[in-house]
Amino acid sequence: MANMSLEKVKMREQDPIVRARNFDEVTLGYSAEEAVEEATRCLGCKNSPCVSGCPVGVKIPNFIQKLVSGDFSGAIDTINETNALPAVCGRVCPQESQCESKCVRGIKGEPVAIGRLERFAADWARENRKSAQAVAAKSNGIKVAVVGGGPAGLTCAGDLVSMGYDVTLFEAFHVAGGVLVYGIPEFRLPKAIVRHEIETLERRGMKIVTNFIVGRTMTIDEMFADGFKAVFVGSGAGLPRFMGIPGESLSGVYSANEFLTRINLMGAYRSETDTPLKKVKKVAVVGGGNVAMDAARCALRVGAEKVYIVYRRGMDEMPARVEEIHHAEQEGVEFKLLHNPVEILADERGAVRGAVLAEMELGEPDESGRRSPVDSGRRTEIELDCVIMALGTSPNPLIASTTDSLSTNRRGCLEVDDDLMTSRPGVFAGGDTVTGAATVILAMGAGKRAAEAMDRYIKSL
Amino acid sequence: MFRIAEKKDLAEGLTLMRVEAPNVARRAAAGQFIIFRVDDEGERVPLTIADANREKGLITIIFQQVGASTMKLGALNVGDCIRDFAGPLGRASELDDFKRVCVIGGGCGCAIAYPQAKYLHSRGAEVDIIAGFRTKELVFFEDEMKAVSSNYYLMTDDGSAGEHGLVTNKLTELIESGRQYDAVIAIGPVPMMKFVCLATKPHGIKTIVSLNPIMVDGTGMCGACRVTVGGKTRFACVDGPDFDGHEVDFDELIRRNVIYREEEAAARDHVCNLRKEAEHLG
Numbered sequence: 001m002a003n004m005s006l007e008k009v010k011m012r013e014q015d016p017i018v019r020a021r022n023f024d025e026v027t028l029g030y031s032a033e034e035a036v037e038e039a040t041r042c043l044g045c046k047n048s049p050c051v052s053g054c055p056v057g058v059k060i061p062n063f064i065q066k067l068v069s070g071d072f073s074g075a076i077d078t079i080n081e082t083n084a085l086p087a088v089c090g091r092v093c094p095q096e097s098q099c100e101s102k103c104v105r106g107i108k109g110e111p112v113a114i115g116r117l118e119r120f121a122a123d124w125a126r127e128n129r130k131s132a133q134a135v136a137a138k139s140n141g142i143k144v145a146v147v148g149g150g151p152a153g154l155t156c157a158g159d160l161v162s163m164g165y166d167v168t169l170f171e172a173f174h175v176a177g178g179v180l181v182y183g184i185p186e187f188r189l190p191k192a193i194v195r196h197e198i199e200t201l202e203r204r205g206m207k208i209v210t211n212f213i214v215g216r217t218m219t220i221d222e223m224f225a226d227g228f229k230a231v232f233v234g235s236g237a238g239l240p241r242f243m244g245i246p247g248e249s250l251s252g253v254y255s256a257n258e259f260l261t262r263i264n265l266m267g268a269y270r271s272e273t274d275t276p277l278k279k280v281k282k283v284a285v286v287g288g289g290n291v292a293m294d295a296a297r298c299a300l301r302v303g304a305e306k307v308y309i310v311y312r313r314g315m316d317e318m319p320a321r322v323e324e325i326h327h328a329e330q331e332g333v334e335f336k337l338l339h340n341p342v343e344i345l346a347d348e349r350g351a352v353r354g355a356v357l358a359e360m361e362l363g364e365p366d367e368s369g370r371r372s373p374v375d376s377g378r379r380t381e382i383e384l385d386c387v388i389m390a391l392g393t394s395p396n397p398l399i400a401s402t403t404d405s406l407s408t409n410r411r412g413c414l415e416v417d418d419d420l421m422t423s424r425p426g427v428f429a430g431g432d433t434v435t436g437a438a439t440v441i442l443a444m445g446a447g448k449r450a451a452e453a454m455d456r457y458i459k460s461l
Numbered sequence: 462m463f464r465i466a467e468k469k470d471l472a473e474g475l476t477l478m479r480v481e482a483p484n485v486a487r488r489a490a491a492g493q494f495i496i497f498r499v500d501d502e503g504e505r506v507p508l509t510i511a512d513a514n515r516e517k518g519l520i521t522i523i524f525q526q527v528g529a530s531t532m533k534l535g536a537l538n539v540g541d542c543i544r545d546f547a548g549p550l551g552r553a554s555e556l557d558d559f560k561r562v563c564v565i566g567g568g569c570g571c572a573i574a575y576p577q578a579k580y581l582h583s584r585g586a587e588v589d590i591i592a593g594f595r596t597k598e599l600v601f602f603e604d605e606m607k608a609v610s611s612n613y614y615l616m617t618d619d620g621s622a623g624e625h626g627l628v629t630n631k632l633t634e635l636i637e638s639g640r641q642y643d644a645v646i647a648i649g650p651v652p653m654m655k656f657v658c659l660a661t662k663p664h665g666i667k668t669i670v671s672l673n674p675i676m677v678d679g680t681g682m683c684g685a686c687r688v689t690v691g692g693k694t695r696f697a698c699v700d701g702p703d704f705d706g707h708e709v710d711f712d713e714l715i716r717r718n719v720i721y722r723e724e725e726a727a728a729r730d731h732v733c734n735l736r737k738e739a740e741h742l743g
Contacts, residue, residue: 172680174498174505174545182682211547213680216493217484238682242694249687249694249713251720258683266504266677274529275504275677276724350716396681398699 003040006109011116020300020331023186023269027091032072035120039067041105042112049102050114055445056083056155060099060114067117076125079118084158084201085151085444087126087193090119092184093441094321126196137205140164142458145228147214147399150178151440152234152431154198155447156454157206160232163455167205168228170212173265178236179440182265183257185294187301191264215402220427229461230426230454233414234447237393237432243286247344248389252278252352256287256295256390263298277302280386284308284355286341287390288318293325295388296333307333308382312340312360312373338362339380340373344387354383395433403427411436419453420446428454462542463497466519471601474526475569476535477511483518485510485548491576492554492671492703495520496679498545499533506530507676509573509702510549520548523572529728550679551702554669556581559643563589563635564610565628565657567649568599573671574648575602575609582609589635589642590614593628593649597621629656642666647706651718655711668706672697674717689713 012028013019019026030038042064050060059078066075079086095101095115103111142165146157149171160167175181180194202208214220220231240255242248262268266275283299285292288311299307309328311318314337318325329335339357347353359378366372395412407415407423413436414422414429421428430446432438467479485495494509506528512521526535537543554577556562562581566574571592581588590610594600595618607613614631615623624631632645644667647657654670661668674686674697681699688697691708695701 172547173678174547182678211545212484213547213550216549217488217547238680239696240682240684242684242687244694249689249717251717255684258677258685261677261683267502273502273504274499274533274728276721276728278720278724396699398681 002043003037005041008041008110008113008116009034009038011113016327016330016332019187020297023301025190026187026327029123030116030120032120032124035067035117036070038113039064039117042068043104045104049104050099050112053099053102055098055441056089056448058083058086058099058118063121064112064114064117067121072121072124073129075121079121082448083118083444084155085197086118087122087197088151088180088189089441089444090115090117090122091189091193092439094439096322098441126193137161138164139166139205141166143168143228144454144458145170145223145231146234147220147231148172148178148234148236148431148433149176149198149208150234150236150431150443151180152236152433152443152447152450153178153232154201155444156232156234156430156451157447158201158204159448159451160454161201161205163451165455165458168207168209170214170218171208171210172213174210175265176208176210178234182261183291183294184440185260185264185298187297188294213398215398220399220403220406220424224426229458230428232447232450232454233399233422233427233429233433234431234443235396235399235433237413237437238396239394240389241391241393242389243341243391245341245343247346247352247355250344250346250352251350252280252385253344253387254389256285256291256388257393259295259388260291260298263302269302278386280304282306282382282384283386283388284310284336284341284382284384285388285390286310287392288313288320289390289392290320290324292388292390293320293328293333295390296328297331299386299388300331300333304386308336309333310336310339310341310355310357312338313370314338314362317362317370336382338373340375341387342379345381352385352387354381355387356381393432393437395436399433419457420450421453421457426457428457462544463546464542465537465539468537468539471523472599475523475599475601476526477521477523477572478534479514479519479521480543480546481518482520482546482548485520485546486513486515486518489513489520489549490553491556491580493549493551494679494702495522495546495548496550496676497522497534497543497547499530499537500544503533503544504530505545505677505679507550507673507679507698509671509673510576511572512576512579520546523569525569527729528725529732532729532732547679551698552700554580554646554671554703556586556646557584559586561587561641561643563591563632563640563642563645565591565593565632565645565647565649565653566606567593567628567647567653568595570649570653570671571602571606574646575605577646577648578606579609587611589640591616591628591631592623593617593653594622595619627656628653629660632657633660636660636664636666644669646671651711651715654706654709655715658706658709658711662707669703670706670709671702672704672709672714673702674714675720688717
């Protein structure tokens with residue numbers, strides 16, 4: 001008989017007041033007892049609607065039933081059949097709009113906490129069976145290249161390794177991980193976990209070359225000449241957008257990418273590191289997505305006294321996950337909704353001293369279906385010393401501009417067919433570089449599909 | 462890891478290194494740069510490529526030991542390794558159309574002006590070089606620059622070597638004496654580039670500058686290196702580092718380049734103190 005509690009087993013969290021000043025993980029995960037208790041809420045539906053909500057098709061009821069019987073090792077093996085990065089997904093996937101949104105238990109009460117259970121299984125494996133797992137896959141000697149070490153590239157590389165390919169992953173930065181290491185902060189996704197997942201892939205045979213900028217260090221054309229039979233491009237959507245308003249180049253105005261990269265990738269909040277970070281007191285983060293929440297919560301943790309989210313629409317229109325908004329509010333981030341900066345003000349030294357905000361009103365729905373913000377004409381001024389632009393990103397044009405016959409759409413995204421192959425035979429692409437900025441799990445789903453298509457393509461040569 | 466194959470002190474605080482980086486050397490061209498990270502806690506710092514030897518897989522960098530990271534780099538010796546060394550980054554300079562060029566280097570900027578002059582000279586262009594330094598002790602690459610130019614003019618602020626005066630004095634003198642140039646290439650401190658552009662603008666001489674804003678990733682991701690060029694926001698790392706000098710908002714660049722001045726000073730003092738302690742112990 002299933003556990004018929006209407007609510008998920010609560011996951012312990014650090015106290016909001018304490019955690020807003022440290023970089024330790026906010027949520028603490030389930031204990032074995034809590035995991036088993038939550039697992040018993042799963043009805044094990046035969047048609048498994050949850051699986052259809054998962055971009056990488058994790059066999060959810062199967063792994064949960066293994067947890068129920070205490071077979072934690074079997075649970076992680078089941079997850080790993082389709083998901084190379086479960087400790088990451090269990091933490092950062094928007095389960096509420098994917099697997100959990102399809103859960104039958106969610107019709108009356110809360111759905112099964114699939115994400116938390118996935119995280120538990122992955123964390124258990126990391127802590128309890130370090131040596132046993134990750135045997136190198138048998139190589140077929142066929143060289144394939146993966147460009148970009150983010151979620152799409154890592155997933156694609158992991159699947160290609162499992163199929164026996166000789167996979168080299170090229171990473172522009174000094175460390176692989178992409179948005180998992182430069183974007184998502186330590187307190188949501190500890191970097192040791194990302195490192196562990198990547199090391200597991202390396203032990204299975206994936207080679208990583210860092211400091212290698214495809215398009216500059218080597219072009220894709222040269223990669224084919226070098227013996228690679230197929231190339232997957234997962235170079236992400238890295239180029240930050242700015243608003244184009246006066247004052248945007250003042251000292252104290254950052255893209256969210258820069259602010260987060262200084263903190264997460266370069267560790268600027270730790271005194272041992274050389275990368276500088278200005279002391280900030282009053283911060284406005286412009287935007288309403290997950291990246292905006294991450295930047296706001298990082299600003300608190302590096303010592304800001306006051307942090308605003310400035311968003312031009314209302315709370316209901318905010319694209320960030322409910323959980324992220326909730327965590328930010330708990331930690332003391334103040335939401336200035338229906339406001340939009342029109343000018344950033346300078347002090348006599350050319351640094352930010354404040355911003356002029358337009359008060360907005362909601363008008364008719366736009367093409368996104370959300371009611372569009374309209375300038376009311378009213379203005380307010382706030383005092384600030386830092387403004388962080390979290391307005392979204394566009395794909396990096398480097399690869400398209402240095403590779404023959406790769407077509408892009410008007411937003412600069414690579415165009416692909418149903419098999420995720422670009423206009424250039426043998427070159428596949430997936431993740432944000434195709435879709436524009438989206439989620440980790442969608443990028444992983446694309447990496448997975450591309451790996452299958454690359455396998456078919458190579459076999460057809 | 463990237464091994465240092467050669468190290469030379471060119472002048473006070475100015476160091477040349479040749480680094481084993483075959484992947485970078487294979488496609489490096491004049492005008493491009495690398496990003497280095499000294500060690501695991503190091504920051505990512507851009508340096509323009511001063512020379513590349515494809516056969517030997519070597520990249521030459523020249524840097525002034527002005528901040529914590531360049532001082533840490535300067536403390537390494539032949540045989541030591543640099544943690545990370547990524548490149549070539551940025552667009553290569555587009556120099557092929559020019560037949561008569563004046564290349565201007567200011568201080569450490571001469572290290573970057575040199576490969577440009579060398580490339581132009583190798584393509585048969587007529588190259589004049591104006592090299593400016595504060596004082597005699599800081600002069601470097603005199604012979605190298607002479608070898609790749611028709612005329613080499615050395616200027617010092619205090620007159621201790623070459624002629625007394627600024628590079629812009631010499632440039633104006635040459636232009637007014639009737640010297641014709643298709644282009645002027647100016648590389649050096651931002652104020653120098655600004656004044657070179659002011660000098661060439663009335664004569665309508667195309668002027669290319671190589672910008673050196675603050676960068677973090679160097680691949681277009683962070684936007685820290687944004688500069689206003691022709692009224693538009695451009696990223697020096699992917700759209701540059703070369704730009705049409707007559708379009709660049711230099712005053713904004715000067716303001717942005719000192720954003721971390723206080724933090725840099727603190728970090729530099731920290732490294733200096735560590736060195737002093739080490740010397741004391743040694």
